[in-house]
Amino acid sequence: MSPRHRKAFIAALMHETNQFSPVPTNLSSFGIWRPAGAGEPPCALDTLAYGTYWRRALDEGLAVAPGYFATCQPSAPVSAADWAALRDEMLADLARAGSVDRVFLFLHGAQCAQGTDDVEGELLAAVRAHVGPQVPIAVLLDLHANVTRRMLEQADYLLACLEYPHTDYAARALEAYDLLDRHVRSGLRPVTAAVRLPIVGAYPTTLEPMRSFVEHEREVQRQAGVLSVSACHGFWLSDVPDAGATVIAITDGDPVRAESLAMELAARFARAAVPAGEGLAAPEAVKTALQFAAATGKPSVIADRCDNPGGGAAGDSTFLLRELIASGAAGLTLAMIWDPMAVDFAHRAGAGARLALRLGGKVGPRSGDPLDVVAEVVVVRDDARQAAFAQGEPRLDLGRTARLRIGGVDVIVNSERQQVFDPRVFTAHGIDPASCRVVVVKSTTHFRNGFAPLAGAIIDCETPGSVTTDPTLLDYRRLPRPMSPIDPGTPRTPTPLGVFSRVS
Ligand SMILES: [Zn+2]
16 A cells, blocks of 8 residues: 555544433433644644554654544443444544554453443444454453453554552553554454453552563564563453453454463453452541551551542542541542532632531432531632643543631542542642641542652542442342452452454
């Protein structure tokens, strides 16, 4: 193909669907950036892998036909009609792109809609039907993807980020760029082997033994003939038959090697996926955090991991805030309580005002009871931002925000539900988290990249939130059972999903 025909179609659709989330989802829940033309990627948005791929293409002189970039905070499934609208808009973008010689999609891998368990599989089948069998498709997934046979059949290159926190989206996007480029220029012959494991859960890659597993994946990927390897951990709040961990190995034309690599990596993953210990209950978490802060002279960071909006929780639970206030201690801070009404009241009252507020605890029983407090409004803003994984410029809009002081506790409330990634959530409101005694963040793992450097200790707290890892709180109906570690003693036996190749 002559250089003038070299053109990539790129698009992004990211929604981690939590079937137990109390937060409903519709089209307006998605932030959709629609490109005006070929131009350049938007610099005001955190476009992660989508922007990285696009900028690399610009550097290399590859034409890009951009489709939309759509993201949504994790929440309940969208309706069938809204899913159809999202799919059809991407297909319309693709049709407008005209002739393309490669496709790069940035998808989550654990998106469901009402009546559709495998959104990504359906989407890939539709994109494949449009571009035909010869155009290579690379997909970058979230590490928490539930990989399906359909996804494996339709894509040439299925990659997931290797890190949790997902700090390597940019690096993986560049790998996808190179694979597609080599495919088009020199005829790579990708063969994918995939192996399923009956394992789900949260396994941060910053901690051993998962840290060494990721280093091993990187070593394997450097071997001659190996194009890519990934380990998707699966999403335990997707109550679907394809939920679970999947290991993927892609070789250049060698199915036997792909299979043996995938099995070897799956066996290693099964040993490395060690469940985190049970978190402390809120009263113990606060007590322990204060003790550690006194001992280390540094802040203790408490992860309110079960009320993590980044996994589909409401983000307005009050269990920890109640304990912070009850402790009577000073130098405590918490972010963020999602409470648009409290934010609105604080903005109307203005900085410096004192007002009685009924705070948080509004979405449902897993949010706890609302707190009736008298708060001082310290700061109000409508332009505060953070960066995903605390990487680069802060481009995630927090919505309208307020810093409220209740006794010795400074709490950030906001109007756009999201987890805390970045210490700039605090500094944007005049709080230096490094000089606090206790810092509470509503996040499970992604906060670690930004907060581990300042923390004297990190303490996991277990509350009844919607991102719980306690299976007794979740009414699973369709998850394959037995599943480790939900069903204790489940054998972690790998099952091959098959070998997939589009090259004849
Ligand atoms: Zn994830």
